[in-house]
Amino acid sequence: EDKVVQSPLSLVVHEGDTVTLNCSYEVTNFRSLLWYKQEKKAPTFLFMLTSSGIEKKSGRLSSILDKKELSSILNITATQTGDSAIYLCAVEPSAGGTSYGKLTFGQGTILTVHP
C-alpha cells in the first residue's frame, strides 16, 4: 500500500526564518508528488513534481523531488505569518486500475510563524 510520511509534524518559527519541510514516500509506479497548503479550509495546490519536473519555484516557496531517495522537500524562505498553515504532501501512482484519481496524503506539517 502507498505510504507518505512527513516531518516534522509541527514547526514553530519567527517571521523571516527559512524552513524546510520533508516528505518521504513509498508508492507503486510513482507518477507525481504534490504539495498543498491548507489553512482553515480546502487544501490549495502549490506544486506538482514529476520525473520530468523535479524542481519547482514560486516566489518564496520552492520544492525539489529526489526520486533516488524517494523524498521531497518544500522550502519557504523569509517566512511570514500568512505562511502559517498545514502543509500536505501527496503522491499519485501511475494511471490505471486502482490508481485513478487517488492521492495518498501524508499527515501534514503544521507550520506556525510568529511575528
Add this chain to the structure above:
Amino acid sequence: KAGVTQTPRYLIKTRGQQVTLSCSPISGHRSVSWYQQTPGQGLQFLFEYFSETQRNKGNFPGRFSGRQFSNSRSEMNVSTLELGDSALYLCASSLTGTGGSYEQYFGPGTRLTVT
C-alpha cells in the same frame, strides 16, 4: 474561472440518518475525487468518478457511495450515519484524473457532524 464548489458547507445529522453531499467541479474538469479528512486519519481517499463512472474506490464501507452526472457534478451519499463519520468531506477535480499534468483542485469541503 470558478473553483470547485461544495454544498452544503456545514451539516449536522443524527446517528442512523443518511446524508447527501454535492460537488461541482471546475468547468472542463471531468474527474471528481472525494476524500474524508479527520484529525486522526488525515485525508483518506473515498472514490473517484470520471464520465459518470466510478473508476476507483478507497477502503470505506458500502455505506459510502457516490455518483456523477453528465455535467460532471458529483454527489456522495452516506447512509446509516455513525458518530465516526463526523469529518470534513472534500472533493477535488482534475482534467482527467490520470496524473501527470493534471493536478487536483479541492473544494472548500462539507463539515459533517454526527450526533
